[in-house]
Amino acid sequence: MNKAVFKTIGLVLAALLVAMLFFLPMLGHYGNDSTLFTVTLLLASVGTAISWNLTGGFTGYVDFGHAVWWGIGAYTTGVLMSNESEWIPQQWPLVPALIVSMFFTALVANLVGRLTMRLSGPYFSIAMLGFFVFFREVVRVVGPLTNRGIGLTIKPVINRPLWYYITLIFVLFLVYLSWWLRRTRFGASLIAIREDEIGAEMRGIDTTRNKVMVFTLSGAITGLLGGMWAYQNTFLDPDIAFVEVRTIDAVMGTMLGGLGTVAGPIIGMVFLFVLRELLWTQESLLQTHLIVQGLLLGAVVLYLPKGLMGLVRGEVAFLDRFRERSSTFDGMESAVLEAQESSISDSENEHPNDPVAMHPTWDGRTS
């Protein structure tokens, strides 16, 4: 089993899955409106995970308030398309509403990103969670615009199969976008930012510009998905538009699949979905599925930090090296030498309390 084989298997499975999805509406009983509604939501959550992964996975800035973009997009569409907003009583058609939603969410994301991305790691994550809570309350407060906590209604004019296909194609496009982005220099610079932001900065990467850009993109994508959801759902209020679970799903799905990989969010979300379906059907576990998810998240973070993709890659890398080493005597000798050298280097890099290895902000003093 080597890399090429794994890749081929993966692609074949993916192709099968996509084919199944394409034929779903035509499957009579299985392809009824209710199923399509659910699967459309699932697709949207995969899209959200992919979008979250662009910032959280590629760049390493873990956005714990990601669901806020969904809500903002949803509410923008809602406000524009419904007639219940005092300030915007006209009812907009779908496409302009979605376009405006996407751009407005992008704008907000850009402004917020410039502020919050000054914070590192966990501080950024919490600040984003705070922003999520904040915005939900803002929506509740600005009554004349958003109709407060009462909610907004959009006229239900929808062709379910058509909407399903639109969502499917959009999400497939997102998969491609994610893959393509990773291969550009821009994508590589994001990985550099994640791996070592100061180092990246020192080597010519404008880290602020790049990370805010991808954050804006993430916001825009999820905002659009939220707007699409609003249309499909025909009703929204602050408590269903701004839902923590959406962030949790995106984070967990991506972590499960493999943070920062292209396939990770997809694999993870599918896995999560299957898991959830299994749990739903067990009557007794109906109430506990979130608890189980919490346990799962904890376990994944502690014991499987690279997710499922990490497992696969680990396997492949291990097998490759094993094959390489054992084939020649030279190979073994160099392996021994390397081992000797890495025992010296390990101590400086694996023990963060080693004073020598500490961040050199002060001379001789730990930061």
Place this chain on the structure above:
Amino acid sequence: MTRVLEASGIVRRFGGLTAVGGVDIHVDAGEMVGLIGPNGSGKTTLFDCLSRVQTIDEGSIMLNGTDISKMQPHQVAHIGLSRTFQVLRVYRELTVLENMELSVQWGDISLLSSFRKPTKETTERADRLIDFLLLSRLRDQQASSLSGGQRRLLELGMALMSDPSIVLLDEAMSGVNPSLVEQIKDRIRILNQEQGVSFLLVEHDIRFVKDLCDRVVVLNYGEKLAEGAPDEIMENEAVIEAYFGDDGTEGAGDAGN
């Protein structure tokens, strides 16, 4: 003769503490200058200021005649100043080649260009440097699997990708296997003598500085204590006292926390 790097009156304070209190330091084209001092002397802070990782409260820094005092690190990386770090900053999950390719954003640095894949030029340059640094057989290995010394070489390579006029080396020998130390020193010497790259080195190991540097600057308590040829410095009483203290115990003279 052009000064590659000219810093005057550098002051850097942290709250009530003055880490660097008015230091002048310069590097001429083709020079190798060592920067030493006991723990707490401010040499790392000065280094951070010069490489723009930290802001300066007072003073000015000129790089090849351009004022870089207010620039950001990524900007100075584009105009000829590179820096390595004491804490190794390589991209662990990427291969050696990828690390190298990511380290140049020279030439066309517009946003649009960054949506293309690394150019052939970049890859060729990366390969040449990888060969020069004797890392060829590790080209496609993950950086995390390299030994300490090999990572130091990689980091040096990454600093060289931008074709800098001056490289700031921060404790480049720390944690490196003695056999590799010679290799690294040798590479640095070649770069300096054959390609005219200037170096400013921060080092704890004075012997290393003695071997390589044309001139040495000594800091203590945030100020310049002495400056001159390595031999002179090693015999300078004030320097000896700063490092070893009156009673000859090593490492004294440090209070700067």
Place this chain on the structure above:
Amino acid sequence: MDTLVQALINGIAVGGFLTLMVLGFSIIWGVMGVINFAHGEFIMVGAYMAWYARSEWGVEPLYSALPIFLIMFVVGFVLQKLVVNKVIDRPHLVSLLVMFAVSIIMSNSVKLIAGADFRRVNSDIQRGFWELGDIATIPRKHTVVLVVAIIVLVALQTFLQKTRLGKSIRAAAQNREAAQIVGIDIKWVYAFTFALCIGITAMSGALTSTIIPVFPFMGPPWALRAFVITALSGLGSVKGTLGAAMFLGLLESLVATYAPGSSGSQLAVITAFGLLVVTLVLRPQGLFGGLRPVDAGGH
């Protein structure tokens, strides 16, 4: 004028219970470098325990506070040994996600056991108001919490300054390695600190259960406030926490009193977060480690 005085009094009252609620979060962060993402949930658990004690056995929250502290102290100790210990040396993201997972488990478990409805905890001895002449009134419930908060603060400060264990904790916070060299058993210090903070946090939930809305997902706004206050006051500084909590309390109170229309809780959250934003704007170098992500060799 009366309104202003009332608003200020309210602010101090709010600041009082905020202090108690935030203390644990700040100290865990300062000493162990762990951001307790489940902080709000520990408040919630404390509140639910008080509700249970009240509705099942008729015990006043004021009296159940101490037992709750002790119980949760033990719980915190166990949790630290089992879970938190594993994440201390790992990158921040790991501790964040693990505590996040813990928070999900806690809130949903409580929902499973006690239902999702809002609970009211009433008190007989804390009913009514103190009157300050004709100018203002302050609910007794608030004064109780304020008094307890002050007692805890003083006790904690004394403990940290004067006792050996307290000094060990402070040493560990400043420099782990140095503390270990001097012979301090870091593991026990951490376990104790965590347990202590969880105990205090749960107790604060119990005491404020008569004031704030109690339901399984009540956590996040309080966690947010904890973060904002800690950000303002600096890590692990007891005095700083008091100051920042008072500041936020007064701010929220003034906003709630003088802002037109809408109800308090929404504006309160907006205020807290708004404060964070202002801090970020005015201090562009960020909150703690400076503009650049602070990397302790293992990011």
